[in-house]
Structures are given as C-alpha cells and as structure tokens.
Amino acid sequence: MIQPPQQIENRSEEAVVQSWDIRSMKVEPHKPQVLRTSAEARSIAINLPAGDELQEHRTHEAAY
Known part of the structure; x- marks a missing residue:
C-alpha cells in the first residue's frame, strides 16, 4: 500500500x-506504482x- 505523501511547506516562498x-x-x-498524477506530470x-x-x-x- 502506498502511503500518502508528506507535505513540506516553505512559508517564505509559500x-x-x-x-x-x-x-x-x-x-x-x-x-x-503511480504515486501522483496531474495534467503536467506523473x-x-x-x-x-x-x-x-x-x-x-x-x-x-x-517538478511538483
């Protein structure tokens, strides 16, 4: 099972x-296994x- 990605925020650049x-x-x-798909990348x-x-x-x- 694929774990959800971690979210890392850089508040200075949002x-x-x-x-x-x-x-x-x-x-x-x-x-x-596909981790993420969007219109621009996979x-x-x-x-x-x-x-x-x-x-x-x-x-x-x-890049994401």
Whole structure:
C-alpha cells in the first residue's frame, strides 16, 4: 500500500513539496506504482532489480 505523501511547506516562498518514503513501499519488480498524477506530470515508484535496465522510454520533465 502506498502511503500518502508528506507535505513540506516553505512559508517564505509559500511552496509545498511532496515527498514519499520509497524505502517503506512494497513495489513489485517491474510493476511501477503511480504515486501522483496531474495534467503536467506523473510520479511513479519503480523497483528495478540490480543488473536490470529500463527499456527505451521518453520523459517529460516537470517538478511538483
């Protein structure tokens, strides 16, 4: 089960940053779990065993 992200506020800039404790997540190898989706971006957790590689893929960079 994915835990909700922690909310970290920076009051001087009024920004909110989300973070997840990925070490505590039980993500099965090669079965990514979506942590957050918005119109601009998607955050995912991937368990990639040592020695394995991601296949060719595209990324669209954005920050939360």
